[in-house]
Amino acid sequence: MRSHVGDAADNWIAAIGDIYPEFAKVNVEFAFGELYRRDIVDDKTSELCAAADLTVQGFALPELKVHVKGALNTGSSREEILEIVTQMIAYCGFPAAPNALLAVKEVFDELYACE
Amino acid sequence: MRSHVGDAADNWIAAIGDIYPEFAKVNVEFAFGELYRRDIVDDKTSELCAAADLTVQGFALPELKVHVKGALNTGSSREEILEIVTQMIAYCGFPAAPNALLAVKEVFDELYACE
Amino acid sequence: MRSHVGDAADNWIAAIGDIYPEFAKVNVEFAFGELYRRDIVDDKTSELCAAADLTVQGFALPELKVHVKGALNTGSSREEILEIVTQMIAYCGFPAAPNALLAVKEVFDELYACE
Amino acid sequence: MRSHVGDAADNWIAAIGDIYPEFAKVNVEFAFGELYRRDIVDDKTSELCAAADLTVQGFALPELKVHVKGALNTGSSREEILEIVTQMIAYCGFPAAPNALLAVKEVFDELYACE
Amino acid sequence: MRSHVGDAADNWIAAIGDIYPEFAKVNVEFAFGELYRRDIVDDKTSELCAAADLTVQGFALPELKVHVKGALNTGSSREEILEIVTQMIAYCGFPAAPNALLAVKEVFDELYACE
Amino acid sequence: MRSHVGDAADNWIAAIGDIYPEFAKVNVEFAFGELYRRDIVDDKTSELCAAADLTVQGFALPELKVHVKGALNTGSSREEILEIVTQMIAYCGFPAAPNALLAVKEVFDELYACE
Numbered sequence: 001m002r003s004h005v006g007d008a009a010d011n012w013i014a015a016i017g018d019i020y021p022e023f024a025k026v027n028v029e030f031a032f033g034e035l036y037r038r039d040i041v042d043d044k045t046s047e048l049c050a051a052a053d054l055t056v057q058g059f060a061l062p063e064l065k066v067h068v069k070g071a072l073n074t075g076s077s078r079e080e081i082l083e084i085v086t087q088m089i090a091y092c093g094f095p096a097a098p099n100a101l102l103a104v105k106e107v108f109d110e111l112y113a114c115e
Numbered sequence: 116m117r118s119h120v121g122d123a124a125d126n127w128i129a130a131i132g133d134i135y136p137e138f139a140k141v142n143v144e145f146a147f148g149e150l151y152r153r154d155i156v157d158d159k160t161s162e163l164c165a166a167a168d169l170t171v172q173g174f175a176l177p178e179l180k181v182h183v184k185g186a187l188n189t190g191s192s193r194e195e196i197l198e199i200v201t202q203m204i205a206y207c208g209f210p211a212a213p214n215a216l217l218a219v220k221e222v223f224d225e226l227y228a229c230e
Numbered sequence: 231m232r233s234h235v236g237d238a239a240d241n242w243i244a245a246i247g248d249i250y251p252e253f254a255k256v257n258v259e260f261a262f263g264e265l266y267r268r269d270i271v272d273d274k275t276s277e278l279c280a281a282a283d284l285t286v287q288g289f290a291l292p293e294l295k296v297h298v299k300g301a302l303n304t305g306s307s308r309e310e311i312l313e314i315v316t317q318m319i320a321y322c323g324f325p326a327a328p329n330a331l332l333a334v335k336e337v338f339d340e341l342y343a344c345e
Numbered sequence: 346m347r348s349h350v351g352d353a354a355d356n357w358i359a360a361i362g363d364i365y366p367e368f369a370k371v372n373v374e375f376a377f378g379e380l381y382r383r384d385i386v387d388d389k390t391s392e393l394c395a396a397a398d399l400t401v402q403g404f405a406l407p408e409l410k411v412h413v414k415g416a417l418n419t420g421s422s423r424e425e426i427l428e429i430v431t432q433m434i435a436y437c438g439f440p441a442a443p444n445a446l447l448a449v450k451e452v453f454d455e456l457y458a459c460e
Numbered sequence: 461m462r463s464h465v466g467d468a469a470d471n472w473i474a475a476i477g478d479i480y481p482e483f484a485k486v487n488v489e490f491a492f493g494e495l496y497r498r499d500i501v502d503d504k505t506s507e508l509c510a511a512a513d514l515t516v517q518g519f520a521l522p523e524l525k526v527h528v529k530g531a532l533n534t535g536s537s538r539e540e541i542l543e544i545v546t547q548m549i550a551y552c553g554f555p556a557a558p559n560a561l562l563a564v565k566e567v568f569d570e571l572y573a574c575e
Numbered sequence: 576m577r578s579h580v581g582d583a584a585d586n587w588i589a590a591i592g593d594i595y596p597e598f599a600k601v602n603v604e605f606a607f608g609e610l611y612r613r614d615i616v617d618d619k620t621s622e623l624c625a626a627a628d629l630t631v632q633g634f635a636l637p638e639l640k641v642h643v644k645g646a647l648n649t650g651s652s653r654e655e656i657l658e659i660v661t662q663m664i665a666y667c668g669f670p671a672a673p674n675a676l677l678a679v680k681e682v683f684d685e686l687y688a689c690e
Contacts, residue, residue, distance in 0.1 A: 091172070271547070408554065435606045
């Protein structure tokens with residue numbers, strides 16, 4: 001999980017584990033131990049697909065922000081991430097996509113504020 | 116649109132245009148004329164992201180089948196498509212993902228029946 | 231309920247009531263007895279809003295077909311219904327809207343087959 | 346409604362009724378007067394099912410918090426509520442479930458802060 | 461877009477365009493240039509349908525607030541908007557509808573605070 | 576998984592495994608090996624919560640039918656299942672709930688046709 005989303009992983013799991021350790025255990029073991037352990041799709045593509053889904057789901061902005069970091073960590077450029085969110089307009093329309101765009105901007109602002 | 120999803124494009128647009136030409140016009144002009152005209156993300160990644168989203172949305176199996184063809188046409192292997200659908204379990208749980216898997220199988224059966 | 235959707239009301243309620251009479255009772259009493267008893271919004275607008283929502287929800291095609299009849303019964307033209315479904319592309323993207331368009335066509339075919 | 350969710354009922358209805366009294370009237374009369382008046386399923390199970398649904402829907406965190414109180418008021422332990430939210434991972438994946446977990450924690454913190 | 465939602469249009473597009481100009485371009489050109497350019501459905505009905513959809517989608521409160529202004533600008537009364545949101549209970553249940561009601565109230569408070 | 580849903584488990588896993596064995600492996604190991612292995616919530620309540628969620632999600636009718644069998648196998652009466660689906664009207668409105676009711680009826684017809 002750290003190799004995908006970096007330090008965000010530890011913060012996320014610590015927050016979840018503080019509430020219910022069983023949930024945190026499942027989150028790490030299942031999502032990263034089982035689902036992402038195969039090498040068929042490269043990590044960059046997996047993370048862009050995750051960002052795409054979380055855009056479309058509309059209510060998943062905290063998780064989207066984790067996977068925007070995941071996309072950056074696995075080699076996507078900022079423009080690729082913005083482009084994928086924009087392409088999602090075709091699949092979720094305008095209510096969900098701009099909310100995602102604002103969440104992406106929050107991550108960029110946090111990471112690149114001094115540029 | 117043809118470069119993405121092949122012959123499926125013409126069938127889809129003909130069916131839609133027969134009902135309401137304005138809808139078909141928007142479908143082609145907007146989705147493929149505007150959203151997919153930039154070169155920032157390669158077509159293979161775009162189509163896998165589309166397949167991922169349509170898996171998660173749950174009710175979008177006819178469109179998923181169009182984009183499974185799109186993924187194959189833009190260079191994804193069958194195993195990559197199956198893997199992306201399986202990874203989506205993390206984002207949509209078990210109700211939506213197996214339905215998507217069955218839709219993917221229908222496309223593979225249609226295209227590769229004689230193998 | 232009959233004043234909105236016509237004969238489709240009786241068929242729907244009979245099918246539901248055969249499974250669980252409590253459900254049918256709630257369906258009539260609540261949806262039509264309580265929610266639609268006020269005169270603030272005219273019936274035509276209410277039925278177009280219903281058709282719009284059921285388009286966006288994606289999985290609600292049987293109910294959409296009931297409310298397409300409701301829209302026709304309360305004074306909408308066929309073109310107005312097609313236009314509302316098309317406008318919904320902005321709110322739900324392309325997966326849900328074309329499925330709705332196909333459901334609308336089924337109702338039109340059923341009602342106007344001889345024209 | 347008070348027997349299910351306790352004092353939270355009055356606050357909720359007062360806030361809604363201040364905006365549109367018709368909405369508050371429907372909320373009490375329909376949801377609690379009609380849907381929950383039968384004795385076929387016990388209140389504890391009903392409230393856990395409500396918490397489960399609101400977890401899966403993803404965007405319904407204010408309502409989830411009302412029904413977490415409802416679950417506690419009708420005899421569920423804190424661990425049972427955490428367990429049901431965790432089981433929902435199977436049905437909604439990781440985007441919706443952790444957000445629900447955080448909302449549950451807010452209710453527990455509010456109610457049990459001094460323990 | 462200005463004729464629908466007024467000044468809210470400029471603020472929205474400026475915020476979006478600051479993040480990714482392509483997204484803002486698509487938002488204006490497609491949603492308002494293509495989808496809303498025909499005269500088949502009047503603007504008042506279109507905006508009420510938009511408000512109805514954004515109520516049902518649950519996670520789209522920022523966009524709902526834009527279209528509540530759109531509904532007011534195109535001739536709907538406050539009571540008509542409240543009534544449409546209330547009718548949506550039939551299509552989305554109680555989790556999404558009260559959240560929408562609270563968002564509508566925020567717009568009314570902002571616009572009519574001095575009344 | 577067999578203890579929850581009975582023979583339906585084997586059919587489901589065989590169908591999924593035929594398409595992509597990794598998916599079937601995850602389905603059994605994760606959903607039943609990890610999520611349902613704790614004893615905090617009894618199986619009957621878990622299965623009713625599952626049926627409730629799959630009702631609300633709207634597009635998950637094949638999975639709902641598996642868990643209706645699961646609910647019957649873990650001690651729920653037919654009337655309890657019908658009641659839970661009916662209560663879900665409060666959380667998902669009328670589009671999703673009647674579709675679920677029809678799916679429940681299909682399971683009852685299959686299992687109890689000769690009564």
